[in-house]
Amino acid sequence: MLIGIPREIRPAQTRVAATPATATQLIKLGHEVVVERGAGAQAAFPDAAYEAVGASLVEADHAWRAEIVFSVDSPTDEQLGWLRPGSLLVSTLDPAAHPDLVARLAADGVTAMSLDAVPRISRAQSLDVLSSMANLAGYRAIIEAAEHFGGVFNGQVTAAGKMPPAHVFVVGAGVAGLAAIGTAGSLGAEVRAFDVRPEVAEQIESMGADFVRVDAVDSEISSDGYARGMSAEQAEVAARMYAAESARADIVVTTAQVRGKPAPLLITDEMIAAMRPGSVIVDLAASTGGNAALTRVDEIVVSDNQVTVIGISDLAARLPRQASELVGTNLVNLMKLLTPAKDGAVVIDLEDQVIRSMTVSHAGDVLWPPPPVHVSAAPAVVPRTTVVAPVEDPQVLARRKHQRTLYGGGLVLVLFALVGAVSPLPLLAHWLVLMLAVVTGFYVISNVSHALHTPLMAETNAISGIIMVGALLQVGSANWAVTVVAMAAILLASVNIAGGFIVTRKMLNMFRSGHTQEASK
Numbered sequence: 001m002l003i004g005i006p007r008e009i010r011p012a013q014t015r016v017a018a019t020p021a022t023a024t025q026l027i028k029l030g031h032e033v034v035v036e037r038g039a040g041a042q043a044a045f046p047d048a049a050y051e052a053v054g055a056s057l058v059e060a061d062h063a064w065r066a067e068i069v070f071s072v073d074s075p076t077d078e079q080l081g082w083l084r085p086g087s088l089l090v091s092t093l094d095p096a097a098h099p100d101l102v103a104r105l106a107a108d109g110v111t112a113m114s115l116d117a118v119p120r121i122s123r124a125q126s127l128d129v130l131s132s133m134a135n136l137a138g139y140r141a142i143i144e145a146a147e148h149f150g151g152v153f154n155g156q157v158t159a160a161g162k163m164p165p166a167h168v169f170v171v172g173a174g175v176a177g178l179a180a181i182g183t184a185g186s187l188g189a190e191v192r193a194f195d196v197r198p199e200v201a202e203q204i205e206s207m208g209a210d211f212v213r214v215d216a217v218d219s220e221i222s223s224d225g226y227a228r229g230m231s232a233e234q235a236e237v238a239a240r241m242y243a244a245e246s247a248r249a250d251i252v253v254t255t256a257q258v259r260g261k262p263a264p265l266l267i268t269d270e271m272i273a274a275m276r277p278g279s280v281i282v283d284l285a286a287s288t289g290g291n292a293a294l295t296r297v298d299e300i301v302v303s304d305n306q307v308t309v310i311g312i313s314d315l316a317a318r319l320p321r322q323a324s325e326l327v328g329t330n331l332v333n334l335m336k337l338l339t340p341a342k343d344g345a346v347v348i349d350l351e352d353q354v355i356r357s358m359t360v361s362h363a364g365d366v367l368w369p370p371p372p373v374h375v376s377a378a379p380a381v382v383p384r385t386t387v388v389a390p391v392e393d394p395q396v397l398a399r400r401k402h403q404r405t406l407y408g409g410g411l412v413l414v415l416f417a418l419v420g421a422v423s424p425l426p427l428l429a430h431w432l433v434l435m436l437a438v439v440t441g442f443y444v445i446s447n448v449s450h451a452l453h454t455p456l457m458a459e460t461n462a463i464s465g466i467i468m469v470g471a472l473l474q475v476g477s478a479n480w481a482v483t484v485v486a487m488a489a490i491l492l493a494s495v496n497i498a499g500g501f502i503v504t505r506k507m508l509n510m511f512r513s514g515h516t517q518e519a520s521k
Contacts, residue, residue: 001031001032001067001068001344001345001346002031002032002033002034002066002067002068003018003026003031003032003033003034003066003067003068003069003070003335004034004035004036004058004062004063004064004065004066004068004069004070005017005018005023005033005034005035005036005039005055005063005070006036006039006060006063006064006069006071006079007036007037007038007039007041007060007063008039008071008072008073009073009076010073012298012314012317013042013072013073013314013317014042014043014317014318014320014323015042015043015072015316015317015320015323015324015327016039016040016042016043016045016072016324016327016328017070017071017072017324017327017328017331018033018035018070018324018328018331019040019043019045019324019325019328020040020045020049020050020052020053020055021053021325021328022325022328022329022331022332023035023050023053023054023055023328024053024054025332026332026335027053027054027055028342029332029335029336029339029342029344030339030342030343030344030345031068031335031339031344032056032344033050033054033055033056034055034056034057034058034062034063034066035047035050035055035056035057035058035063036057036058036059036060036062036063037057037058037059039063040324042320043320043321043323043324044320044321045321045324060079060082061082064079064082064083065082065083065084065087066087067084067086067087067088068087068088068089068090068346069083069087069088069089069090069091070090070091070331071089071090071091071092072091072092072327073091073092074091074092074093074094074098074101075089075091080104080105080108083105083108083110084110085108085109085110086109086110086111087110087111088110088111088112088113088346088348089105089110089111089112089113090112090113090115090331090334091112091113091114091115092114092115092116092129093112093114093115093116093117093360094114094116095114095117095360095368095369096259096260096368096369099368102360102361102366102368103366105360105361106361106362106364106365106366107364109363109364110361111348111359111361111362111363112359112360112361112362113334113355113358113359113360114358114360114368115129115130115327115330115331115358116129116130117357117358117360117368117370118130118354118357118358119353119354119357119373121353121354121373123354124354124357126329126330126333127330127331127333127334127337127354128330129326129327129330130175131175132323132326132327132329132330133316133323133326133327134174134175134176134179134255134284134316135175135176135179135326136179136315136316136319136322136323136326137176137179137284137314137315137316138175138176138177138178138179138180138181138182138183138253138255138284139179139180139182139183139319140315140316140318140319141176141180141183141253141282141284141310141315142168142180142183142184142187142251142253142282143183144282144310144312144315145168145251145253145280145282145310146187148280148300148308148310149166149250149251149278149279149280150278151163151166151250151278152165152166152188153165153166153168153184153187153188153189154166154187154188154189155188165188165189165190166184166188166189166190166250166251167189167190167192167248167249167250167251168180168181168184168189168190168191168192168249168250168251168252168253169191169192169193169194169212169245169246169248169249169251169252169253170184170191170192170193170194170209170252170253170255171193171194171195171242171252171253171254171255171256171266171291172194172195172254172255172256172257173193173194173195173197173200173203173204174195174255176255176284177193177195177253177255178203178204178207180253180255180282181193181204181207181209182207184251184253185207185208185209189251191207191208191209191210192209192210192211192212192245192249193209193210193211193212194211194212194214194238194241194245195211196234196238198213201213212241212245214237214238214241235264238266239266239268242266242267242271243270243271243274246267246271246272246274246275246281247271247274247275247276249275249279250276250278250279250280251279251280251281251282252267252275252279252280252281252282252292253281253282253284254266254267254281254282254283254284254285254291254292255284255285255291256285256291257285257288261288262288262289263285263288263289263290263291264291265289265290265291265292265293266291266292267281267291267292267293268293269293269294272292272293272294272303272305272307272309273303273304273305275305275307276307277305277306277307278306278307279307279308280307280308280309280310281294281295281307281308281309281310282310283295283309283310283311284315286298286311286312286313287313287314290311292309292311294307294309295309295311296309296311297311297313298311298312298313299311300312334358337352337354337355338355348362350362350367353373356370356371357370357373412435416431416435419431460496460500461496461497461500461501464493464496464497464500465493465497467489467493468489468490468493468494468497470489471485471486471487471489471490471493472486472490474486475487475490
């Protein structure tokens with residue numbers, strides 16, 4: 001079938017729905033591709049690059065009259081008039097907010113699929129444009145914050161004095177939030193993050209950030225994969241936490257959105273007034289109303305106390321080349337689903353929950369909203385009683401942790417002194433080496449970034465190999481106790497080595513999947 005790729009006409013839209021690389025894949029699926037002249041110019045994809053892979057260059061009306069039309073933004077009235085009855089439109093339609101557009105598409109006999117209606121299930125991840133763009137938006141949020149923040153992110157010690165690291169607080173640990181956490185952490189910032197879903201705590205901590213725990217605002221796990229709003233009682237408890245964290249932070253990134261509703265207000269005027277001058281708020285929910293009181297869509301506002309609030313609604317469009325590549329790959333994955341025989345024949349199978357969820361109009365009928373799609377991994381919701389817990393000052397918590405460390409260290413020293421008083425000198429020397437090894441190992445491992453734990457496993461495998469060699473040399477000892485210990489060491493070292501190789505192989509296989517390799521070509 002003929003696929004049309006028109007040029008996006010919104011001034012701030014820099015992306016294109018297909019790159020030369022993804023156009024090649026569409027052609028391999030049996031389709032013919034036509035591209036409006038200049039469609040990829042803002043993303044650094046010249047017309048000649050499309051022609052080189054077999055696509056044809058056409059004018060705007062010809063692109064929109066194709067049997068299948070891909071676009072990043074929803075069509076204008078003029079572009080709607082170019083669509084042919086029976087054609088397939090794949091675009092970001094926001095059907096919940098634009099029912100009139102959906103009704104017109106149905107009346108015109110157009111089958112329309114919305115890119116922002118992909119269900120949050122594992123099988124649909126490869127064509128989830130919202131996740132792809134959120135990943136870039138989270139990264140770009142930190143870059144925008146760095147531009148407006150008058151300081152360095154990583155702590156430094158110089159001849160002129162010491163500079164502490166920037167404190168970053170991220171609200172929401174979805175795709176955008178995790179991308180912001182990873183970017184800020186890679187720049188050396190001290191990152192703290194909060195999410196109403198307690199199950200994401202492990203993801204936050206695995207990226208080296210601190211998870212802010214407020215048990216009273218733990219939310220029910222959404223059955224469709226999207227976040228739910230908080231109750232009034234939960235919001236009150238969370239507000240106290242937001243006030244404490246925002247006052248401490250140099251940079252705040254907010255990502256909280258509830259599907260189909262305006263974004264919740266999290267950072268109030270009073271909280272902004274309590275922030276330090278020069279602080280920055282990047283509001284990734286600006287397009288749906290914003291999480292900060294001073295957020296203005298597509299504007300940068302500076303408060304009376306010199307706090308910068310960035311409300312740019314489409315940060316992913318500021319990375320046009322990579323954003324276009326991701327959108328194009330998402331659309332290729334959709335066409336693989338719609339073209340199972342790879343013969344250019346599109347099959348709209350409404351029994352498929354992914355296709356049904358995305359299809360908003362078909363054969364003259366409005367199909368929005370779709371039937372609910374339950375996330376199979378979500379456990380049953382268990383009613384819980386909300387317990388309002390006080391939000392403690394982070395500095396107080398840090399002081400208590402330091403005190404516990406000191407008390408624990410003192411207790412270890414006392415125990416070591418007692419053992420040393422009754423032990424022979426050779427045993428005491430070995431005991432001292434063991435204690436130093438434990439302390440050194442603890443501080444080395446605890447200060448290694450979570451991202452390096454897999455390569456660190458290769459080093460531990462080498463150490464286990466040395467242990468095994470030493471145990472093999474002792475296994476034939478005349479002392480039965482030495483033999484037993486040596487055999488136990490061989491067993492444990494073997495398990496550690498085998499497990500290390502298995503885990504490492506599984507981690508590497510994550511980067512060797514077929515779709516990843518194909519997307520990188």
